[in-house]
Amino acid sequence: MIINPKGGSGKSTVSCNLAGYYSNAGKKVTLLDMDPQKSSLSWLRNRPAESTFIRGLSAIRESDFNETEDGYLILDTPAAVAKNIIPEIIAKADTLIIPVLPSPIDIQAARIFIYQLLLKHRITSADLNIAVVANRVRSNTLAYKTLNDFINTLNIPFITSLHENSVYLKTAEKGLSIFDFNNKLTRKLSDDWNPLISWLSETEARKKIISSSNKAQSQNN
Numbered sequence: 001m002i003i004n005p006k007g008g009s010g011k012s013t014v015s016c017n018l019a020g021y022y023s024n025a026g027k028k029v030t031l032l033d034m035d036p037q038k039s040s041l042s043w044l045r046n047r048p049a050e051s052t053f054i055r056g057l058s059a060i061r062e063s064d065f066n067e068t069e070d071g072y073l074i075l076d077t078p079a080a081v082a083k084n085i086i087p088e089i090i091a092k093a094d095t096l097i098i099p100v101l102p103s104p105i106d107i108q109a110a111r112i113f114i115y116q117l118l119l120k121h122r123i124t125s126a127d128l129n130i131a132v133v134a135n136r137v138r139s140n141t142l143a144y145k146t147l148n149d150f151i152n153t154l155n156i157p158f159i160t161s162l163h164e165n166s167v168y169l170k171t172a173e174k175g176l177s178i179f180d181f182n183n184k185l186t187r188k189l190s191d192d193w194n195p196l197i198s199w200l201s202e203t204e205a206r207k208k209i210i211s212s213s214n215k216a217q218s219q220n221n
């Protein structure tokens, strides 16, 4: 689940590019767009027929969570996620990715959101894998340093920084991700994504170990 109550932080960009990454890696991918603006689904509508297939959904159905056991379900969320449904939708997710822009207003909004998650909803990184990703980063700006310092005060991994680049907008207009290309620029941009993709596969491996040890335990009982 890609979540941050602040609009424009990159939720849809991260959702669509992750969907593009996994589908190009040969995985079964469903992109669930919970935002009434439906930007991920309109991205998907523009996706060329010859590109790797990504299934699109506009509403949560319980069965979709079971169906995707052998694949990836990517949830793009709206800016205004009603506070009372946060725990309910988060309960369905294995992993939360919070994209944050390195601007003072965005950092402050993320600070409030993350504290709410951790304190009010008693979500800990033990229950759920949570990671912060900085987005639209222009290296070494003061705002980036502030974001970095803030994230380091939380008990949440700060996985990577995605750089500001107009390629994200240009590819998005065509229903494509940076992973649908293999050129010097997209390879350079994809370096930013490698830590996130590695972290996701580590969390996946951890989850498999936990679920198989739970299974073994229940068989022993």
Ligand SMILES: Nc1ncnc2c1ncn2[C@@H]1O[C@H](COP(=O)(O)OP(=O)(O)O)[C@@H](O)[C@H]1O
Pocket (backbone or CB within 6 Å): 006, 007, 008, 009, 010, 011, 012, 013, 014, 039, 079, 135, 136, 137, 162, 163, 164, 165, 166, 167, 168, 169, 172
């Ligand atoms: N790393 C980036 N570099 C350049 N433009 C970006 C980047 N990430 C997002 N954008 C652009 O910023 C705008 C908002 O991003 P979007 O993913 O739609 O945010 P959200 O879904 O959180 O509202 C879009 O026009 C998108 O193309």
Ligand SMILES: [Mg+2]
Pocket (backbone or CB within 6 Å): 011, 012, 013, 035, 039, 076, 077
């Ligand atoms: Mg969006």
